[in-house]
Amino acid sequence: MRFHSLATFLLPLSLMLLAGSCNENTQNVAPDLQTPYEKGNGNTTATYDQLMEFYRDLAREYPEINLQTLGETDSGEPLHLITYNPGGGFDFQKLRKEKVILLILNGIHPGEPDGIDATSLLMRDLASGKITVPGNVVISAIPVYNVGGALNRNTASRANQNGPESYGFRGNARNFDLNRDFLKMDTGNARTFASIFKMVGPHLFLDTHVSNGADYTYTLTHLFSQHNKLGGAAGDFLEKTLRPGLEKALIEKGWEITPYVNVFNRPPDGGFSQFMDYPRYSTGYAALWNTPGLMVETHMLKPYASRVQGTYELMQRLIGLAETHGDSLKILKEVSQDQYRAGMYYPFNWEIDSTAYQNLTFMGYQADTIISSVTGLPRLKYNRQEPVTLNVPYYNQFKNMDSIRIPRAYIVPRSWSRIRERLDWNGIKYMEFEADSTLEVTRYRIEDYKTFSRPYEGHYPHYQTRIHEELETLEFRAGDLWIPTAQEGVRYLLETLEPELPDSFFSWNFFDPILQQKESFSPYVFEDTAAKMLQADSALRIAFEIKKAEDSDFSANASHQLEWLFQRSPNYEAAHMQYPVYRIE
Numbered sequence: 001m002r003f004h005s006l007a008t009f010l011l012p013l014s015l016m017l018l019a020g021s022c023n024e025n026t027q028n029v030a031p032d033l034q035t036p037y038e039k040g041n042g043n044t045t046a047t048y049d050q051l052m053e054f055y056r057d058l059a060r061e062y063p064e065i066n067l068q069t070l071g072e073t074d075s076g077e078p079l080h081l082i083t084y085n086p087g088g089g090f091d092f093q094k095l096r097k098e099k100v101i102l103l104i105l106n107g108i109h110p111g112e113p114d115g116i117d118a119t120s121l122l123m124r125d126l127a128s129g130k131i132t133v134p135g136n137v138v139i140s141a142i143p144v145y146n147v148g149g150a151l152n153r154n155t156a157s158r159a160n161q162n163g164p165e166s167y168g169f170r171g172n173a174r175n176f177d178l179n180r181d182f183l184k185m186d187t188g189n190a191r192t193f194a195s196i197f198k199m200v201g202p203h204l205f206l207d208t209h210v211s212n213g214a215d216y217t218y219t220l221t222h223l224f225s226q227h228n229k230l231g232g233a234a235g236d237f238l239e240k241t242l243r244p245g246l247e248k249a250l251i252e253k254g255w256e257i258t259p260y261v262n263v264f265n266r267p268p269d270g271g272f273s274q275f276m277d278y279p280r281y282s283t284g285y286a287a288l289w290n291t292p293g294l295m296v297e298t299h300m301l302k303p304y305a306s307r308v309q310g311t312y313e314l315m316q317r318l319i320g321l322a323e324t325h326g327d328s329l330k331i332l333k334e335v336s337q338d339q340y341r342a343g344m345y346y347p348f349n350w351e352i353d354s355t356a357y358q359n360l361t362f363m364g365y366q367a368d369t370i371i372s373s374v375t376g377l378p379r380l381k382y383n384r385q386e387p388v389t390l391n392v393p394y395y396n397q398f399k400n401m402d403s404i405r406i407p408r409a410y411i412v413p414r415s416w417s418r419i420r421e422r423l424d425w426n427g428i429k430y431m432e433f434e435a436d437s438t439l440e441v442t443r444y445r446i447e448d449y450k451t452f453s454r455p456y457e458g459h460y461p462h463y464q465t466r467i468h469e470e471l472e473t474l475e476f477r478a479g480d481l482w483i484p485t486a487q488e489g490v491r492y493l494l495e496t497l498e499p500e501l502p503d504s505f506f507s508w509n510f511f512d513p514i515l516q517q518k519e520s521f522s523p524y525v526f527e528d529t530a531a532k533m534l535q536a537d538s539a540l541r542i543a544f545e546i547k548k549a550e551d552s553d554f555s556a557n558a559s560h561q562l563e564w565l566f567q568r569s570p571n572y573e574a575a576h577m578q579y580p581v582y583r584i585e
Helices: 015-024 048-061 092-098 114-128 147-151 188-200 232-252 282-287 304-324 326-339 417-425 490-497 523-536 538-550 558-566
Strands: 065-072 078-084 100-105 137-142 204-211 220-224 257-259 293-299 345-352 358-371 378-395 398-405 409-412 437-451 462-476 481-484 578-584
Touching: 048 065, 048 078, 048 114, 048 147, 065 188, 078 114, 078 188, 092 100, 100 114, 100 188, 100 304, 100 326, 114 137, 114 204, 114 304, 137 188, 137 304, 188 417, 204 282, 204 304, 220 232, 220 304, 232 257, 232 304, 232 326, 257 358, 282 293, 293 304, 304 326, 409 417, 409 490, 417 481, 523 538, 523 558, 538 558
Parallel strands: 100 137, 100 204, 204 293, 220 257
Antiparallel strands: 065 078, 078 137, 220 293, 345 398, 358 378, 409 481, 409 578, 437 462, 437 578
16 A cells, blocks of 8 residues: 555624723724724624735734635635734644644624624734733634625624624525535535644634524623533543633623523523534534634624624633643643544434533523514513523533444545545545455445435435444455544544444435445346245245235335345345445454
């Protein structure tokens, strides 16, 4: 075998107080270094062009700021990375060893621009010395991830949102929701993000959002990587140190925060559960590389100035935690890899543990049911004049219902080029067979699956997949891929190549050709063949009779009976339902 060379990818404060707090950022700042947000009225957000012009000016002014133009997006415009390093120098391979790196992702949904404006304030204040960061922390940010959505500006698509006056659109240039695309990678945005993530190698990750499923007093809510799924020491650190540390630090600054209120169109009075961030989502993707992640979800009914300032404050407190726990974050990223070695078991099929919850003090509003003046039917109404403090159950413990043994390697035939592309984009190491080879492997047959009847992000995903596995000796061709699991991307490989997992390439339809039978039969011809099969094989005949006796629909359907026999004949094609990814145990 020869090693495959991977390409290097370069690719509850008053509004008056809040406005005053934002205006503090402009003191002693030259007019040309005011952010586009500061130049507005507190209810406007930067356009894409205004933002990038600001960052170019900032990078020219301060050597501690670096602006990189990286790979393309579906819009045709590139992604950028803005980085602040108090000591200068922007070689991430070197920085990862010396410092702790926070990566911020903004504008995945450009109609939720709070983080876009908060980050511009943060970077300017870091560069100008208004706020200081110890020398062991580096902050990088993607200013706007969904460039196409940011350019598609409007004033109406966020029906529930209280400002800003205009904003971008949720879908990207091809109408994909980018926060569902981190594993399937249908978009240029996702491909470039993967290269940036590998280049930066962050120890901590933040994704900025705006959300509303209910009404309550909080401006800020948090959605951390699910700690059980993150696993091991990293999961414990996130749940026992990072989450309570952030909550405490914000409360000390006058900013109450609560876990993301995972309800929709019902009051949270009965409690709620943590959101399960599968790898299709940003924080779930970060977890595959042992990076603790966090989404900040500001509440869309709060004034825009409050939301921007709250996001800014959260970023500062997160930087402080990165400073305090920098050594732990670096060590955890290294040792977490030891959990995922060949022969160990990888958990999946996560469910809420209904027996384990914490009592959460939750500050909401009185929720009433009144008669709608529109429909004449009961509707939910929150009374903001009646704040209430509730004790609600918060379910943030998940348990895995299944697990899979980690193999030494996977083999993927060279013909499946779309799989190979995604391995390359994610920096997965593999080798190519130099000559045709015969090996004993574990192979899967797809026994059953269900498929969504409506499109979801350009696909009709499969779910509830069942497989049958068996050992077989098979021939492989020169150029087929040998993919060892002893590498940083082991979790990525397991999540994408094991067909039962919810974000696997099988679940996202990459292997659908195997599900269609290519050859069939004419009943008037195969009837005679079937009769000979039953006459010659007593075991087959008995099984056939049992099947008919136990299944009345089967016994009444001649086509089903002939198909059952055809699938047990030498005429049946070997490729049908045979999953073309193989395990080396």
